[in-house]
Amino acid sequence: MIADRKDDHVRHAVNQRSADTAANDFDCVTFVHHALAGIDSDDVSLAVDVAGKQWATPLYVNAMTGGSAKTGEINRKLAIAARETGIPIATGSMSAYFRDPAVADTYRVLRQENPHGFVMANVNATASLDQVRRAIDLLEADALQIHLNAVQEVVMPEGDRSFGSWPRQIEHITANVPVPVIVKEVGFGLSRQTVTWLRDAGVSVADVGGRGGTNFARIENERRPAADFAFIESWGQSTPNCLLDSAGLDGIGIAASGGIRSPLDIARALALGADATGVAGAFLDTIVRQDTDALVTQIRTWLDQLRQILTVLGARTPAELAGCDLLITGDVATFCALRGIDVAALAHRSPRWHESNDRGGVIHE
Template sequence: MIADRKDDHVRHAVNHQRQAIGISDFDSVTFVHHALAGIDADEVSLAVDVAGKRWGTPLYVNAMTGGSTKTGEINRQLAVAARETGVPIASGSMSAYFRDPTVADTYRVLRQENPHGFVMANVNANATVDQARSAIDLLEADALQIHLNAVQEVVMPEGDRSFGAWARQIERIVSGTAVPVFVKEVGFGLSRQTVTWLRDAGVSVADVGGRGGTNFARIENDRRVGGDFAFIESWGQSTPKSLLDCADIGGIDIAASGGIRSPLDIARALALGANATGVAGAFLETLMSHDTAALVDKIRTWHDQLHTILTVLGARTPADLAGADLLITGDVETFCRLRGIDVAALAHRSHWWRESEDREGVTHE
């Protein structure tokens, strides 16, 4: 039954990705173009610092799948793509492994095919400390992801209905494991209050996992007889809204996933305060529609295009994008106004002309 559900998730996720319209809240985030802000391309590096580790890219393959023969093969191909492009990768939820250890290889393949890469094991918030340690050991994982999916669970016909112990369990896992802990939403966003709590609990990275990408409420509703939970499919905050809500908290790294469609969306997320960006649906669709080589080519192309965007914006590193001028409009601006976020200040952050003068040794009275 678990294997069938995992296969169903993949099938529905790919179908939804193919049907998805191109409009998202990321389109309400616009860079102010400064025609003289650009720098030389060889000055740009895509390297970022995440959870005390140095990644060569701000892009990672986010949690997707595992637990069946079919999803094991998908994980193998994802691991190959991660190895060939140098991007970190997360496993899908390992709950199937806890219930049936015979599916271990469908997850273990992530490390077997990617022996030197940055690999994250993924568990749910009900996992015990021993289960979390087992997941880390199986993958020789560099970090642990804990996913938060209450909305998905209530729509899932066989899902959990008890969430009151999650907060305490996250604290136990953070205290009882020796690797950095990432906590991610699965597509409904993290609020400022939630991220502040996660920081205080010792979590290293909060992945906002906003609405706009793979919609697990819709996927689970498609699995229900009668589809009677359609009304909840628009629940939650988008990734840009979540990032703006979590800006300047401090003491915790922020990752952005949920609806990343292009290198421009990656740049937007980084400019909104993310340390790194995770992609799942867009990569899964490429893999399922083509092959591993096509996914490798896509990731390399995105790296090249992101490098170009940083060059034009005058950002030597992804972290420098946090000083780029942004215009926030539409429903995102309304959200910010109601949450007390000063979006006008975001339009006046850059000092590219001063930096240009410093590079050229120009002085003015």
């Protein structure tokens, strides 16, 4: 039954991408263009610091799948793509492994195909400490992801209905595992209050996992015989809203996933305060509809295009994007107004580049 559900999730997720409109709240975030702000592309580094480690890029393959023969093959292809492009990768929820150790290889393949890469194990908030340690050991994981999916669970016909123990269990796991802990939503967003609580609980990174990408409420509703939960499909906050809501919080890293469609969305997320950005749906679509080589090409193209965006904006590192001027409009501006977030300040935060930056380029006579 679990294997069938994992295969259903992949099928519905791929179909959802072909049916969804391309628009989301990232379209409400625009860079102010300064025509003389550009730098040399060779001066740009995409390296970022996440969970106490340096990653070569701010892009990672986010949690997707595992637990069946079909999803194990998807994980194998994703791991090869991560290895060939040097980006971190997370496995999907390992609940199926806890219930049936026979499916271990559908997850272990991420490490087998990517022996030197940064690999994250993924568990739910009800996992016991023993299960968590087994997951970390199986993958020789560099970090642990704990996913929060209460909305998905209540729509899932066979899902959990008890969430009161989650905070206590997250604290317990965080205090007793040997790797950094990343807590992520699965598409409904993390509020500032939630991120603050995670920080105080010792969590290293909060992945805001906002609305705008794969919609698990819709997926689970399509699995219900009566499909009677459609009213909840728009639940939660978008990724840009979550990033703006959590701006300025110290003591915890911020990752952004949910609705990342292009290198421009990556740059937008970084400019809104993310340290790194995770992609699942767009990469899953490429793997399922094309092949591993196509995904490797896509990732390399995205990283090159991201570098060129930083070049035009005059940002030598992803972190410097947080100083670029942004215009916040539409539904995101409305959210900010209601949450007391000053978006006008974001439009005037860059230094006067001609005074503050050394532009020692070649003068052509």
